[in-house]
Amino acid sequence: MSFSSQLYRILVPKPIRRAILHKQILQGIQAHWSAHPELNTNPEWKEVISFINHRGIETFPYPFIDAYKKENIAVYYDNEIGFRYVMHENKRLYFRKNWSVDRIQRSYRDLCMEQDVASPHRYLDSDFQVNGDTVLADFGAAEGNFSLSVVEKVKKIYLFECDPRWVEALRHTFAPWMHKVEIIQRMVSDVNEGIHCTGDEYFKDKEINFLKIDVDGGEQRLLKGFQHTLATSQNLQIALCTYHKHGDEQEFTALLTQLHYQVRPSKGFMIFHYDKAIRSPYLRRALIRATKN
8 A cells, every 4th residue: 555545544534535435436437327328228227327326326226225224133142152143034143252233233234135135146046046955165154144044955064264253153153053064264265275275175075066155355266276176067056256356257257158157147236335446337246146057
């Protein structure tokens, strides 16, 4: 980070910096829209433009976000283990031990929002589902909400999470299902060293048929270390996030298409304003769903 950037962060309060960034992104999206007349007939773009012109920049630029209020989320305390939790689809979802009620409410609101049926970030849809034969690898589990949603439907789950504070919470969340859930405190990448391992190495002697990949920008390295499995598997589903970096959707779609997967993006866009390198066209597909069978 340059000296001027550091000085800007020190002198300008975070809410003001955020407002300035959002204004720049809004102007950038509007400029891209104006420069590409063909987008005037694109219903997905028209929907986003209509939303941001009235509401400004949101990660999910769609009205469904209005249904989620943190004040409506009940947070409970487990006296036996000293952890807070929420009820997620009638199952306990535990959070990191030091998190406040307010932080849990905000986090769980965002989790529910991203998996709304209208959300571009939703991993599953009506044509892309798990079943009783599914062996799921959840890369970037964090809270574990996705795996918790499907734990009673699938055959087995491998949960990958490096942060020991989340691992502790995950053990409490999945305690009733430890007969079919393994929690692996490793980072799946493109090297086998220390806490890092490749997917090819870890799964060389294990069954797997569903990958959920949401690893905060590490998707490219994870895929690189999964080349053999991706190429040789004959029955594999992949829900792969593409919003963390510019160009991920195009790069990952090309890679998987070359490996004979049927690839389609989720409906709609995200505005990932947390990426300091965000640039035109600013709207990104949240994820792609890929299938080979």
